[in-house]
Amino acid sequence: xxxxxxxxxxxxxxxxxxxxxxxxxxxxxxxxxxxxxxxxxxxxxxxxxxxxxxxxxxxxxxxxxxxxxxxxxxxxxxxxxxxxxxxxxxxxxxxxxxxxxxxxxxxxxxxxxxxxxxxxxxxxxxxxxxxxxxxxxxxxxxxxxxxxxxxxxxxxxxxxxxxxxxxxxxxxxxxxxxxxxxxxxxxxxxxxxxxxxxxxxxxxxxxxxxxxxxxxxxxxxxxxxxxxxxxxxxxxxxxxxxxxxxxxxxxxxxxxxxxxxxxxxxxxxxxxxxxxxxxxxxxxxxxxxxxxxxxxxxxxxxxxxxxxxxxxxxxxxxxxxxxxxxxxxxxxxxxxxxxxxxxxxxxxxxxxxxxxxxxxxxxxxxxxxxxxxxxxxxxxxxxxxxxxxxxxxxxxxxxxxxxxxxxxxxxxxxxxxxxxxxxxxxxxxxxxxxxxxxxxxxxxxxxxxxxxxxxxxxxxxxxxxxxxxxxxxxxxxxxxxxxxxxxxxxxxxxxxxxxxxxxxxxxxxxxxxxxxxxxxxxxxxxxxxxxxxxxxxxxxxxxxxxxxxxxxxxxxxxxxxxxxxxxxxxxxxxxxxxxxxxxxxxxxxxxxxxxxxxxxxxxxxxxxxxxxxxxxxxxxxxxxxxxxxxxxxxxxxxxxxxxxxxxxxxxxxxxxxxxxxxxxxxxxxxxxxxxxxxxxxxxxxxxxxxxxxxxxxxxxxxxxxxxxxxxxxxxxxxxxxxxxxxxxxxxxxxxxxxxxxxxxxxxxxxxx
Amino acid sequence: xxxxxxxxxxxxxxxxxxxxxxxxxxxxxxxxxxxxxxxxxxxxxxxxxxxxxxxxxxxxxxxxxxxxxxxxxxxxxxxxxxxxxxxxxxxxxxxxxxxxxxxxxxxxxxxxxxxxxxxxxxxxxxxxxxxxxxxxxxxxxxxxxxxxxxxxxxxxxxxxxxxxx
Numbered sequence: 001x002x003x004x005x006x007x008x009x010x011x012x013x014x015x016x017x018x019x020x021x022x023x024x025x026x027x028x029x030x031x032x033x034x035x036x037x038x039x040x041x042x043x044x045x046x047x048x049x050x051x052x053x054x055x056x057x058x059x060x061x062x063x064x065x066x067x068x069x070x071x072x073x074x075x076x077x078x079x080x081x082x083x084x085x086x087x088x089x090x091x092x093x094x095x096x097x098x099x100x101x102x103x104x105x106x107x108x109x110x111x112x113x114x115x116x117x118x119x120x121x122x123x124x125x126x127x128x129x130x131x132x133x134x135x136x137x138x139x140x141x142x143x144x145x146x147x148x149x150x151x152x153x154x155x156x157x158x159x160x161x162x163x164x165x166x167x168x169x170x171x172x173x174x175x176x177x178x179x180x181x182x183x184x185x186x187x188x189x190x191x192x193x194x195x196x197x198x199x200x201x202x203x204x205x206x207x208x209x210x211x212x213x214x215x216x217x218x219x220x221x222x223x224x225x226x227x228x229x230x231x232x233x234x235x236x237x238x239x240x241x242x243x244x245x246x247x248x249x250x251x252x253x254x255x256x257x258x259x260x261x262x263x264x265x266x267x268x269x270x271x272x273x274x275x276x277x278x279x280x281x282x283x284x285x286x287x288x289x290x291x292x293x294x295x296x297x298x299x300x301x302x303x304x305x306x307x308x309x310x311x312x313x314x315x316x317x318x319x320x321x322x323x324x325x326x327x328x329x330x331x332x333x334x335x336x337x338x339x340x341x342x343x344x345x346x347x348x349x350x351x352x353x354x355x356x357x358x359x360x361x362x363x364x365x366x367x368x369x370x371x372x373x374x375x376x377x378x379x380x381x382x383x384x385x386x387x388x389x390x391x392x393x394x395x396x397x398x399x400x401x402x403x404x405x406x407x408x409x410x411x412x413x414x415x416x417x418x419x420x421x422x423x424x425x426x427x428x429x430x431x432x433x434x435x436x437x438x439x440x441x442x443x444x445x446x447x448x449x450x451x452x453x454x455x456x457x458x459x460x461x462x463x464x465x466x467x468x469x470x471x472x473x474x475x476x477x478x479x480x481x482x483x484x485x486x487x488x489x490x491x492x493x494x495x496x497x498x499x500x501x502x503x504x505x506x507x508x509x510x511x512x513x514x515x516x517x518x519x520x521x522x523x524x525x526x527x528x529x530x531x532x533x534x535x536x537x538x539x540x541x542x543x544x545x546x547x548x549x550x551x552x553x554x555x556x557x558x559x560x561x562x563x564x565x566x567x568x569x570x571x572x573x574x575x576x577x578x579x580x581x582x583x584x585x586x587x588x589x590x591x592x593x594x595x596x597x598x599x600x601x602x603x604x605x606x607x608x609x610x611x612x613x614x615x616x617x618x619x620x621x622x623x624x625x626x627x628x629x630x631x632x633x634x635x636x637x638x639x640x641x642x643x644x645x646x647x648x649x650x651x652x653x654x655x656x657x658x659x660x661x662x663x664x665x666x667x668x669x670x671x672x673x674x675x676x677x678x679x680x681x682x683x684x685x686x687x688x689x690x691x692x693x694x695x696x697x698x699x700x701x702x703x704x705x706x707x708x709x710x711x712x713x714x715x716x717x718x719x720x721x722x723x724x725x726x727x728x729x730x731x732x733x734x735x736x737x738x739x740x741x742x743x744x745x746x747x748x749x750x751x752x
Numbered sequence: 753x754x755x756x757x758x759x760x761x762x763x764x765x766x767x768x769x770x771x772x773x774x775x776x777x778x779x780x781x782x783x784x785x786x787x788x789x790x791x792x793x794x795x796x797x798x799x800x801x802x803x804x805x806x807x808x809x810x811x812x813x814x815x816x817x818x819x820x821x822x823x824x825x826x827x828x829x830x831x832x833x834x835x836x837x838x839x840x841x842x843x844x845x846x847x848x849x850x851x852x853x854x855x856x857x858x859x860x861x862x863x864x865x866x867x868x869x870x871x872x873x874x875x876x877x878x879x880x881x882x883x884x885x886x887x888x889x890x891x892x893x894x895x896x897x898x899x900x901x902x903x904x905x906x907x908x909x910x911x912x913x914x915x916x917x
Contacts, residue, residue: 377815623799669801711800711810712818712852718802724810724817732798732810732817 019054019105022047026098030091036084036401042408044094045074049412051101059161062110063101069119070097076128078405089125093118162203163256166212169196170245170252175434177238177245178441182452184233193241194223200248212251218278219244225282235445240274240281247274273305304349310341366468372424379414379421380707384730386414422707429507429516430458432467436478440503443482451486451501460507462514466606470516473579477518477602478503480576485522485600495597497521510605510739517603525594527551552592556580615735617701617727618684620665621673624733625697626706626725631738633685633692635700640679653683653694660685660694663745668720674698688739695741704728708735720744771867771891773898774841774858777829781858782867782891782898789842789853791861794834811855813842820855821907832859845904854907865898867891872900 025047033040048070055063073090076083083090096118104110122128173196180189201216219241225231301315318334335341389395390407437453444451462470486492486501493499504519527548534540534554546554558577583590583604594600615626616635634655642654643662651662662683666674675681675698683694706725711718711734722737771782772791792813797820799809806825810817820840825831837860845852872889886905891898 381815671799671801709817712816712854715800715803715807715810715819718800720802721800724798726812726815726817730812731796732812734798734800734810 019051019102022050022054023098023102023105026094030095030098033091035087038078038401038405038408041074041077041405042412045071045078046412048074048097049416051098055101055105059165060104061158061161062104066097066101066110066115066118069122070094073097073122073126073128076126078409083126083128086126089121093122093126159207159255159259162207162209163252163259166200166203166252167249169200170249171431171434172196173245174242174438177241178437178453180233181235181238181441187227190223190227190233194220194227197223209251209255212248212255215244215248215251215274218275222278222282231282236281240277243274243277304335304341304345310335376421376425376707379417380726383414383418384726384728386410387728388730425464426461427464427467428459429462429467429470430455432471432474433458433505433507436474436505439475440478440482443479444486444501447483448488449482449486449501450489450499451482451503454502454504455506456504457507458505460509460514462507466514469582470604470606473582473604474505474516474518476576476579477604478505481518481520481522481600481602485520485524487523491523495523514606515603516606517601519599519601521599524596524598524600525552525555525592526596530554549592552594555592556590615704615706615725616684617704617733618665618682618697619699619701620669620697621671623669623671624701624727624731625665626704626733626735627684627686627695628735628738629703631686631688633687635682635684637682638678638694643678651678653678655683655685655694658692660692661745663693663695663741665695665697668741668744686738686741688742691742693742693745706733706735769867770864771898771900772841772864773862774839775860775862776823776827776858780862780896780898782865782900783841783843783903785864787843787845787903789844792840792842792855793836794838794840794857808857811840813853813855816853818842818853818855820857822857823906824857824859826906843903845907847904847908856903856907865893867893867898867900 026044029040029043029047033044048067052064052067052071055067070093073083073093077087077090096114100111100115100118173193176189176193176196180186180193183189197216197220201213201220204210204212204216222231222237222241226233226237231237301310301312304310305312305315315335336346390411395407433455437455440451440453481503482501486503487495487497489499492501502521504517506515506517506519508515530551531540531546531554534551534557535542535544539554539557540546556576556579580590583606588604588606591603591605592600593603614629616629616632618625618627636655638653638655644652644654644659646652651664652659653662654660662678664674665671666676675696678694678696681696681698682700683696684700686693686695704727706727708723708725711721711724720737720740720743721734722740723735724732725735727733770785772785772788773780773782775781795811797809797811800807800819803809806822808820808822808825810819822831834857838857839861840855840857841861842853842855845854871891871893873892874889875884875887876890878884886902888900888902891900
């Protein structure tokens, strides 16, 4: 609660506009609301809610108190007739709460005395029970004390914020580390990493998380030396920083566990080993043990050594004394038998090991896709039903305060529900890509190659379920590219290529599909070799002639591997058939392209079953269609003289200096009653792959975000239509597939 | 699977089971109740361009978009104004790509009735040019003839695969 102490973590500077918009909404509503105006009250409530959300997103820990007070007052007004007697007073309080918050958003800190005065006003004048106020002040006083233990119960929110924030920082550090390795002299990158560690150090120090703080501090010192050119950024420096990142992540997960479980007393995974390594690197000693493979849980022995329960030598002794061929017992059992550690210690270590292994975001749960689909569908229906009810003329004529109150409450809940359900599904693929960049680095290192990873279209939004399903195939593909595709530096140089190989991850939307491509500039695939292998394995009849794509398809047969040597990264031949199965499960396809000696591309294409697009709703005759906003250039009504024909057949519209072929949507889709003359209707200029068309429609109806749905069995391949969406009135609107329109009209547009 | 083998085994495949009967003009048809998901009244249908005429379009079945076929048009009857009695029977079909829902528009739904094997006669041959592959048999109930349809075959024979036109 005492943000004044926390000057390292949040440097402000966030965009204030969305919050200001909400403050404006409140002021306007407060000023204009007449007594018992439930709609205005609903407006105020939703604005407070938004502010709360923005504050949470920007990490302003001070605001929620004020927001929840506002919410409490608003709710009381809505449902409690006695509270409504003090309407004007309540409006005044809304205004004061809002200006309190507004100051925080403008960079000041929360004025606690003012806020508690507002709180006491609420209690006295409105007789509404609210939480917070005085209690907060005493709590904030306690935080300043020299309390050494982790006082988790003090403020869960601060810790939660810290956890998310520092995890984000660590993730971004990981990505930047890969950059740093590529360009060790880049002071920009170095500074960025330094700053991120510095932030973690600051916040963790403030929160009394000493182990995290210590480790962050040590790493920061190391980086500082590098910054001042006192230490060259060598491979071992980078390794040790990666280790520190892993260590910190482990500790932060621990904190997160404690926070969610209340206060627990478990020890952190020891930092001593990592710190010792950092010191060693700082002093220029590089005789460090090989780093642990990223993503694998620590070995039991390591955990025990970290905890100081046993020494490395003792473990080795035990392992060596193991009878020949008796390798069935686990290390833990052996150690207990040798009486080197107590069973309790082993159990504890095992738990730590297990936690590290499944330490992916503990708050997440996996939900059956069908359930999620059902939920999203139903929420969509709910929203439509709600708007049907609200706009029903009979309903509009009801004259009842109570009714409008409840209706506005219903509206808030449904829109909130819709937002949540939408956000449940769509996520940018960025995160997945970033994880891959770390993996590429590790893989390259392991196989003695130099590989850099490029990302394109990482902001492409993909269905969350899709992302989960894409992850494993993508890992396989990338492993494949790094391990088999990209050659060793000497081979590359001999082939006149730069020693540094490139793996490119690309994501984009294409004609209602999500396409994810893994491209490498390695040795490429040799069709002859694959065919020979196929014949050898009996998959292909001897002498059969196959097309190149058929040959490449063999790669995805179970147990098919072209690698001459099996490595522990990939090449056991159990990869690509699994990839294919996973992709097909998503009703996707894989396309392989390759140029021998120049590289290969694996392109996975998935149908966009449930993506949201921003669309413009247009009317043609009595039909409505949705055009994806991103392919629309402009909409205009051309003057009579800008309509031109060639040989009275091919039609064109002149838009400024450009001549665009005219597409009559009513003719293309055989719609009755559409406007015939372009100068009486509207033309929408659409663009795809650098080409433009002017599409004739009757009118624009508005802008809308819609959920793309497939048209159901057998209808998913209609040309010019990429899918459907449920419109506000419950009917189905068809989504126009712009590239499909270009395909259909391709011939006639070339003017023969 | 047995259904797919068509009329030769028709009488053999129809064990005593429940059928939903509906009217099309003066004729009565029946389809296996197990295929029927639900029956809804006529509702707004969005026409889909570039699809065959008997495909009336798509509709919103509680958030799911499903295609709708007008059985009159599919059977080559005259088109008729939809009335209060017009119904959409939503059937679930097992297709190669998985289960899918299709709505079929019929004049009126009559009843659910038990039809036992002994009520069913094989479809007579009507000569060349009249395919009866999708008719499982003719049942005689209370003096009326019910034409039993294999709805999957009705919709797939020259049907759903070509929806896209």
